[in-house]
Amino acid sequence: MYIKQFVIKSLLGLALLGAVSENVSSADWGSLKGRFVVEGELPQPSPLPVSKDQFCIDSHPLDETIIVGEDGGLANVVVFIRLGRRDKIDVHPDYAAKLSVPVVLDNVACHFRPHVTLVRTGQPMTLKNSDPVGHNTNLGVFNQIIPSEGESQTKIDRAAPLPIPVSCNIHPFMKGFVLVQDHPYMAASDADGTFEIENIPAGKRVFTFWHEQPGPLKDLKVGEDTTDRRGQAEVTIKVGETLDLGVITIPAAIF
Amino acid sequence: MAVIRERQVEKLARTYVLNVYVLAMAIHGSLLCQELSRGQPSDHKHPEHALEQDSALPISSGKELYGLHCAGCHGERGDGLGIAAPYLFPKPRDFRAGRFRLVSSANNVPTRDDLQAVLLRGMPGSSMPPWGQLSQTERDALVDEIMRFRQAGARDTYVNQLKEYEDLTDEEIAEQEVQEEIDEYVQEFTTPGESTVVPKIGPPTSESIAHGKEVYVKYGCISCHGPTGRGDGVQAMWDDEKMPTSPRDFALGIFKGSPEPAPLYRRIAYGMPGTPMPGSSSMSPEQMVDLVHYIRSLSTEAERTQAVLTRQRIVSRAVNKLADDFDARIWSSVRPVAVRLTPLWWRNNADPDLQIQAIHDGNTMVLRFTWQDETLDERATKTESFEDAVAVELYQGDTEPFLGMGSLKQPVDVWFWDADRQTHTTVEDQYPRVVDDIYPFSEERVETADYHRPGTLTNNQPDLSLPALASGNQIVPIRTRTGGTDLAAGGPGSVTFHLPKSQIVTAKGRWRDGRWTVVMRRPMAVESPEEGVSLVAGEKVSIAFAVWNGIHQDRDGQKSFSVWQDLEIEP
Numbered sequence: 164m165y166i167k168q169f170v171i172k173s174l175l176g177l178a179l180l181g182a183v184s185e186n187v188s189s190a191d192w193g194s195l196k197g198r199f200v201v202e203g204e205l206p207q208p209s210p211l212p213v214s215k216d217q218f219c220i221d222s223h224p225l226d227e228t229i230i231v232g233e234d235g236g237l238a239n240v241v242v243f244i245r246l247g248r249r250d251k252i253d254v255h256p257d258y259a260a261k262l263s264v265p266v267v268l269d270n271v272a273c274h275f276r277p278h279v280t281l282v283r284t285g286q287p288m289t290l291k292n293s294d295p296v297g298h299n300t301n302l303g304v305f306n307q308i309i310p311s312e313g314e315s316q317t318k319i320d321r322a323a324p325l326p327i328p329v330s331c332n333i334h335p336f337m338k339g340f341v342l343v344q345d346h347p348y349m350a351a352s353d354a355d356g357t358f359e360i361e362n363i364p365a366g367k368r369v370f371t372f373w374h375e376q377p378g379p380l381k382d383l384k385v386g387e388d389t390t391d392r393r394g395q396a397e398v399t400i401k402v403g404e405t406l407d408l409g410v411i412t413i414p415a416a417i418f
Numbered sequence: 419m420a421v422i423r424e425r426q427v428e429k430l431a432r433t434y435v436l437n438v439y440v441l442a443m444a445i446h447g448s449l450l451c452q453e454l455s456r457g458q459p460s461d462h463k464h465p466e467h468a469l470e471q472d473s474a475l476p477i478s479s480g481k482e483l484y485g486l487h488c489a490g491c492h493g494e495r496g497d498g499l500g501i502a503a504p505y506l507f508p509k510p511r512d513f514r515a516g517r518f519r520l521v522s523s524a525n526n527v528p529t530r531d532d533l534q535a536v537l538l539r540g541m542p543g544s545s546m547p548p549w550g551q552l553s554q555t556e557r558d559a560l561v562d563e564i565m566r567f568r569q570a571g572a573r574d575t576y577v578n579q580l581k582e583y584e585d586l587t588d589e590e591i592a593e594q595e596v597q598e599e600i601d602e603y604v605q606e607f608t609t610p611g612e613s614t615v616v617p618k619i620g621p622p623t624s625e626s627i628a629h630g631k632e633v634y635v636k637y638g639c640i641s642c643h644g645p646t647g648r649g650d651g652v653q654a655m656w657d658d659e660k661m662p663t664s665p666r667d668f669a670l671g672i673f674k675g676s677p678e679p680a681p682l683y684r685r686i687a688y689g690m691p692g693t694p695m696p697g698s699s700s701m702s703p704e705q706m707v708d709l710v711h712y713i714r715s716l717s718t719e720a721e722r723t724q725a726v727l728t729r730q731r732i733v734s735r736a737v738n739k740l741a742d743d744f745d746a747r748i749w750s751s752v753r754p755v756a757v758r759l760t761p762l763w764w765r766n767n768a769d770p771d772l773q774i775q776a777i778h779d780g781n782t783m784v785l786r787f788t789w790q791d792e793t794l795d796e797r798a799t800k801t802e803s804f805e806d807a808v809a810v811e812l813y814q815g816d817t818e819p820f821l822g823m824g825s826l827k828q829p830v831d832v833w834f835w836d837a838d839r840q841t842h843t844t845v846e847d848q849y850p851r852v853v854d855d856i857y858p859f860s861e862e863r864v865e866t867a868d869y870h871r872p873g874t875l876t877n878n879q880p881d882l883s884l885p886a887l888a889s890g891n892q893i894v895p896i897r898t899r900t901g902g903t904d905l906a907a908g909g910p911g912s913v914t915f916h917l918p919k920s921q922i923v924t925a926k927g928r929w930r931d932g933r934w935t936v937v938m939r940r941p942m943a944v945e946s947p948e949e950g951v952s953l954v955a956g957e958k959v960s961i962a963f964a965v966w967n968g969i970h971q972d973r974d975g976q977k978s979f980s981v982w983q984d985l986e987i988e989p
Contacts (some may be wrong), residue, residue, distance in 0.1 A: 297638020
């Protein structure tokens with residue numbers, strides 16, 4: 164297949180001029196992990212109203228806005244370091260090497276996979292379609308047609324302060340998010356609510372906690388700190404250690 | 419009894435609403451009249467003089483041109499919120515936000531050429547008119563103006579983000595370093611990116627069209643535009659402003675951007691930003707070329723050309739003997755001019771094929787219109803019914819005013835024929851045994867009252883639905899015998915009736931076999947400017963048209979309109 168590179172500048176994005184530095188000699192690294200658990204009753208995800216394309220109807224796509232595991236683990240909570248526009252951060256050699264590895268955003272059984280895509284500015288992104296039907300992948304700032312079993316290459320070179328919604332206009336029930344940052348320190352919680360970010364330069368760091376339903380998660384107890392209205396809290400990463408935030412409780416009432 | 423009471427209440431309630439609406443209209447209308455009569459009394463006698471005044475300040479700057487021609491739809495600030503915007507669908511572009519649809523660069527920023535092309539061609543499929551009558555320099559100045567709006571919009575976006583996410587204060591933002599950072603951002607989002615090289619596109623062949631159709635299916639264009647390309651692919655869609663939109667029906671030959679092969683190639687490559695129409699960066703140039711051939715094969719060159727609003731010359735033939743019968747012999751010897759109209763509120767197949775003929779004998783001008791309309795709608799008295807109608811807008815002068823009903827400084831003369839007025843049905847005919855109206859302002863007849871003052875009964879007007887009448891509400895029939903109505907307008911929403919003594923247009927219409935024929939006549943000379951534009955043999959005036967189709971609930975601002983045309987009056 165003929166593949167052409169094209170570059171997207173995020174119109175929504177704040178020009179986070181915070182720079183990453185490849186100079187790693189001075190930095191020492193630590194990690195952060197934790198688990199999000201919903202406290203209280205939440206409705207089970209309901210089937211979406213799908214009227215278009217027999218394939219999608221037969222796939223019975225679910226509403227993935229709030230995915231809660233059996234023991235309350237909350238998936239797709241996004242955790243990432245907030246970098247001010249003048250801030251700099253060192254990048255661990257492992258990450259530096261990964262910058263050229265494409266991130267894949269696939270269409271599978273009329274869902275976006277992954278539901279939340281994490282990508283660094285300048286990192287190649289492959290938009291894919293594993294379905295037998297056509298899709299389009301629309302981030303507002305760009306919108307590409309992805310034929311069945313086809314793919315398209317792209318790259319985003321402006322970070323955005325929060326995840327950007329992604330949709331498919333052919334199948335309006337499909338919904339996903341893409342987070343673009345100038346650094347690699349970001350994660351989305353998995354099916355059982357856990358997340359881990361490795362090799363963070365040690366020191367005091369501000370993290371943003373976000374989920375698509377409420378947006379920034381405020382008033383969360385995170386280690387010693389509590390998140391503010393922007394879902395931000397300060398965490399101290401120690402050299403050679405993994406800081407385990409343990410269970411971070413999210414009241415069901417906020418959804 | 420009870421039924422009648424209910425009806426009365428209902429009617430009273432409706433009248434009340436009508437009156438409130440009417441009051442607003444009347445205030446607007448009387449302001450206009452004041453302006454017209456107070457400001458420039460001498461201009462009325464010499465329309466040319468009024469013009470001189472206007473052109474004394476040469477309308478050269480982009481800002482003035484924009485204010486004159488564009489602000490009515492796109493808004494003074496370029497935010498898409500002009501006074502006419504509520505009547506329009508699709509909505510006028512918000513220049514501050516960008517999201518230009520017709521771009522030929524990879525970063526969604528239009529080039530100057532992209533914008534020039536829009537101004538030359540307009541955007542068929544919407545109310546965006548073409549501006550070919552302006553000079554290249556004037557259009558260039560308008561392009562600058564659009565870019566300025568976009569730059570201001572980008573600047574505000576970034577400043578807001580600095581405040582919201584970086585907690586910068588106004589003082590900090592004013593610092594030079596930050597200003598430079600903002601400039602850099604603005605620069606980046608208003609500078610067009612690189613553009614693909616379009617390969618040479620040869621003439622279509624049956625193979626290329628067939629191959630194009632395969633690409634169309636394989637790449638999933640079919641999911642939206644449908645198996646036959648008629649836009650029958652999917653369910654409802656929305657654009658980025660959350661307004662409904664639909665995939666184009668290619669058989670109509672309507673293209674917002676140029677349907678020529680090279681620009682169409684780029685449109686398919688880059689999509690239409692702000693709409694669901696996606697770009698296709700993963701297609702090979704050969705596939706794209708074939709797709710262009712296929713899409714173009716679904717419409718004819720004639721259909722594509724016809725979709726563009728154009729300026730025509732309508733010549734009023736000088737004749738010895740006038741005739742105003744619908745089928746008078748004379749009409750077969752006058753070439754009808756077809757004028758393309760576009761609905762302000764877009765719907766497919768809604769452009770009436772308006773044909774116009776004009777004759778005069780030096781004293782009286784006669785215009786004959788015909789257009790297709792499958793349904794006869796000649797009752798507008800019930801709130802749920804709407805009527806068919808046609809209007810002519812006339813303006814004399816070099817610099818034409820805002821297309822949508824002129825402007826305060828440059829009022830336009832409007833000749834109006836509507837099916838309902840012709841049949842003279844009244845509220846009482848439709849709703850027997852109801853009170854007709856209420857007059858909250860005055861019960862007494864006032865001998866000398868200004869006609870345009872709401873709520874005053876005067877001797878020189880019919881005493882029916884008075885406040886509504888006073889404001890020129892079109893659904894209130896005046897019992898004039900002429901069938902035609904003279905109106906004046908000084909901007910959108912400011913339509914007012916001429917005084918009864920200045921009602922000099924007569925008109926009649928006939929609906930037969932799905933076609934209206936309407937004939938209007940008016941003395942060419944006017945006794946005073948209150949009667950409208952004076953028509954002089956050997957001269958030229960600007961003329962535009964509007965058609966209302968009752969079955970689609972067209973009324974007031976909801977109609978189909980043409981751009982300015984030339985009416986040349988044979989000597």
